[in-house]
Amino acid sequence: MERPFAITLEVGSSRHNKTGTWRVERPVYVDRLPPCNDACPAGENIQGWLYHAESGDYESAWRKLMEDNPLPAVMGRVCYHPCQTACNRGKLDEEVGINSVEHFLGDIALDKGWMPETAATDTGRTALIIGAGPSGLSAAYHLRRLGHTVTIYEAGANPGGMMRYGIPKYRLPREVLDAEIRRIEAMGVEIVLNHKVDDLAAVLAEKRFDAVFLAIGAEIGKRAYVPAGESARILDAVSFLHSMEGQAPPLLGRRVAIYGGGNTAMDAARTAKRLGATDAVVVYRRTRDRMPAHDVEVEEAVEEGVEMRWLSTVKHADAGKLLLEKMTLDEKGMPTPTGEFEELEADSLILALGQEVDLELLRNVDGVVATDGVVQVDRNMMTGVPGLFAGGDMVPGERTVTVGVGHGKLAARNIDAWLRGTSFSKGGRPELADFDLLNTWYYSDAPQTVRAKLDVARRRSTFDEVVQGLDESNALFEARRCLSCGNCFECDNCYGVCPDNSVIKLGPGLRYEFDYDYCKGCGICAQECPCGAIKMVPESI
Amino acid sequence: MPFQPIKFYQTGSFVVGNRLLSEDQRSVQSSQARTNSLTLGHRACQGCGEALGARYALDAAMRATDNQMVVANATGCLEVFTTPFPETSWQIPWIHSLFGNSAAVGTGIAAALRSKGRQDIRVVAQAGDGGTVDIGFGPLSGMFERNDDVLFICYDNEAYMNTGVQRSGATPPAARTATTDAVGPHPGEDFGKGKNLPLIAMAHEIPYVATATVAELRDLEYKVEKAMSFHGARYIHVLVPCPLGWGSAPSDTIRLSRMAKETGLFPVFEAEGGEVTSVSNIRHQLPVEEYLRPQRRYQHLFRPQPDTETIGRIQAIADKNISRFGLLNGEPK
Known part of the structure; x- marks a missing residue:
């Protein structure tokens, strides 16, 4: 066979050389559990629905959300979002406003009239x-x-x-x-x-x-025994809030005291303000850091002019005034009486001391x-x-x-x-996508979009919604702050950074796979994966 | 204008692709149709920065020239690991030359194409730092001086790695190589030696000079594409970490490139006609110690006690780069 000058062998490709044999560790794609999903009491796949919201496909995002939660518009307003507390982005700048995106998705679904899917056939059960x-x-x-x-x-x-x-x-x-x-x-x-x-x-x-x-x-609102004069006006918070749905709002007077430190106490105090109370004072026997109410609720209540009286218990209630005893916390954090008393002017006392099951x-x-x-x-x-x-x-x-x-x-x-007639098992939990697994260099710096709040003056006098929703551009921005912890979002980094061309890109939505015939196991892909979706595992010998 | 990063869209243009960007905003490397100029099976070490840098640069050049391109390659790692006879990893028109003459070979190809009237085919010559700053320096300076229509790319791993890690004119101060051991008064490579080829290239007042790293792919691709928009001599200097010679973890190749830029030790800029036209700003500034510590070639600076004086002198180099090129505010001095 004719060959070029000075060439004795056929030219071949280096593809004959299977460099995968050099490898001692292999990269594998994994889906780890994002901390938001881990923290969600409703078990939402938050990273999963944000993934769709990121590309502006709100309907798919909503459908993903609806797999776990039928009330996104409600949840986007009332949830205390433990997901955001857990969010890895909080360690970078501020946590992703997951709750505000949920609020947006819930509202847009109602607006467009999207309906969830149901099973094709009835089981008859x-x-x-x-x-x-x-x-x-x-x-x-x-x-x-x-x-x-x-x-x-x-x-x-x-x-x-x-x-x-x-x-x-x-x-x-x-x-x-x-x-x-x-x-x-x-x-x-x-x-x-x-x-x-x-x-x-x-x-x-x-x-x-x-x-x-x-x-x-x-x-049923818990009743604590409060010694009271005959004309003292005492209500429980559950009945009080319940009566707000009736025809006539309850009469409270100008000065209202609320006894308790939970979310219900905050709701009652803020409602009293809106009903025209000039003073709404929350009386709580411990300190703010020990209060069971969530921070957001306390902050919003204080903004609206609700006053707090820490380390106090109600000893006696009379018409127009309460006798409070000052408390102190012992070394175990339990409130103990000090024997010091003070008066608080109050036309009515609302008890928010917890609820019981009938x-x-x-x-x-x-x-x-x-x-x-x-x-x-x-x-x-x-x-x-x-x-x-x-x-x-x-x-x-x-x-x-x-x-x-x-x-x-x-x-x-x-x-x-x-x-x-079968049994349900939750399945194993994947390992948690910790912050340390992320390569945050790749994420743009972007602070949280804060939902606008209603003007404080209007909040004190009306029952208009306090926290407003995001518009579409804000919601998109917020969704795109998601780091997609532990789950591939197809950024092409692994495909690009492999010096050995050993990552195969399968196309949109299909992610990637490794070509183990050639992968040398250098680990650059795992190191440079922004979201920690690649794990290096030792090769078996 | 320098490369304009896209700031938002989750990861913006920091990553290779990003599904949230339109196709034309993604990198050449994110495409399933990229050339893969350097294909599978090459014998570069695990985590080789040079293999990565060459594929990045040549794939971008292939796209910019509509696949009408010839590459002349100097002897060095890049040649040894890609073409052990009779195998080749190159999927582009590629010619082997000697250690010192790839610029001359590139010049010759350009001259031949010109005499044949083939203006559509572009020429790239490439070499490692040894073949560029030392052995190939004469032909390269000649190529610059004559303003031959060649893009010369230097993949700088800061020593002769192929032959066993000997120092080159691009070896940085205090780095240990086989010929610059840290013995007696020597801290590794001596301070005050070596040369800065991008600045020498600028002194030739050629149309385009740029530096880049394998950590910023978009910037590198942008510079290759821009270089291809000029005719005449052009020079791109790419920092490519070498796990073997630097004594670093193979998985750290990109991280170290990023740190070289973020500390200010490797200024990333571009220049036209001898004037700096733009610099890449430091995004999260780091002390040089963080860059030096993971590399075994600098381990003598940390054992038994940290050699704060030498580390301080290296920091002074970084600080000088930062003020000279305006790496924190984008304003060259």
Whole structure:
């Protein structure tokens, strides 16, 4: 064969040389658990829905969100966003405003009338849910999506539970709540209003339903014994907030004292301000850092002119005035009386000392265990009675809408398994995407977009929504602040930085794979991956 | 105007691709259709900065010239690891030359194309730092002086790595090489030696001179494309870490390039007709110690005690670069 001058061998490609044999460690693509998802009580895949929002595909983002949470517009307003507390971006500049993007997605979905998907075929199985609060509605939604027939018995005149009768309008406008509940009804969930279940045993005996989920909440305000003169005006916060949904707002007088340090105390104080109280004073027996109320609520309350009286208890209530005793914290942090007293002028006293569950309906049911006033459930949210599940405020746990929605989802998955005669397991948790795994060099510096707040003067006098939503450009900006911790977002870095061309780009949405025939295992891809989605693992020998 | 980074879109243009940017805002390297001038199976060490830099630069040049390009290569690592006879890793028209004469070979190819009337084909000559600043310096200076229509790219790994890590004119002060051990009064390579080829190239007042690193791909691609928009002699100097010669972890190649720029030790700029026209600002300034410490060629500066005086002299070099080129505010002095 004719060859060029001085050439004795055919020219070949270096592809014959499989440099993959040099490798002692191999890179592998992984999906780690982002801290936001880890922290979400409703189990949302936040990184997953932000991924779609980043590209402006809000409908896909909303649909991803709706896989876990049927109430994004509500949640975008009332959730205390533990996701943001956990967010890795907080270590870089400020955490991603996840809650504000959720608010935006919830609103745009209502605006465009997007509807969630339901199962193509009905299973023919029936589930009864008692209580149309956050957990009841969440369970109903998820069970309906899985094809079951769902009925909710609700004691109140309107659905929503604490979202309607506990959370004031300035935090959650009722049109938003109504619209999201209507969407669940439109999926085929039947809500029977004014239907209080007094005796659960009788309902169970009818055997009309294949499974029952109990989510009646904790609607009784705790009463502490406060010695009081005959004409002292004392209310409990739960009834007070509940009455805001009625025809005539309750009469409080000009000076209102609120006793307690939780979120309900803040809601009551802020509501009192809006009803015209000149003074709204929160009396709490410990200090601010020990207060169970969330920081946002306390800050907003103080902005609106709510006063705080720390380290104080109410010893005696009389018409127009309260006698307070000053407290001090002992070394264990427990408040102890000091014997010093002071007077506080107050026309009424609102007690916000926590809530209790009305367990009356369980009196004839055998097998349900209630400890410390709450119903005990196993990891599958089932009570001691087979087929009877419970969740929300009536079981142990933090009492927030988000936790309730999470309970509803978990219960629904387990009820579904129960109805199908199988069992549900959550599956293993991937390892956490810690901040240290990220290469933050690659992210643009960008501070958080803050949602506009209503003018303080208007907040004191009206029930208009305090926190306004983002517009589309802000929401997009905020979504794009996501670092996508632990999950590939197709930035092409690994494909670009490999000195050995051993990363194969599969195309949009398909991510990448390694060419182990040639990968030498240098680890640059893992080091330069912005989001920590590549892991180096030792080769087996 | 310097390369204008896109600031937002999650990772902006800091990453190679970014699905949020339009196709034309992404890098050549992010494309599934990139040339891969240097293909699979080459025998460069793990984490080789030069293999990466060559693919980055030549793929960008291929796109800029619409694949009408010839490359002349000097002897050095880049040649040894890509073309052990009879195999080749090059997927572009490529010619082997000697250690010192790639600029001359490039000049010759350009002259031949000119005499054949082929104005559509462009010429690139490339070499490592030894083939550029030492052995190939005469032909290169001649190429600059005659303003031959060649883009010369130097992949600078700061020593003769192929032959066993001997010092070159580009070896930085205090670096240990096989010929600059830290013994007696010597801190490794002596201070005050070596030469700065980008500045020498600028002194020839050629149309375009630029420096770049493998850490800033977009900037490198921009400079190659810009160089191809000029005719005449052009010079690009790319810093390419060498895990073997620098004694660094193979996975640190890009990180070290980034730190060389962020400390100010390797100023990234471009110049036209002998004048600096733009500099890449330092984004998060670092003390030189952070750059030196991960490299075994500087380990004598940290053992047994940190040699603060020598580290201070290296910091002074970085500080001088920062003020000379205006690396913090983009204003050259």
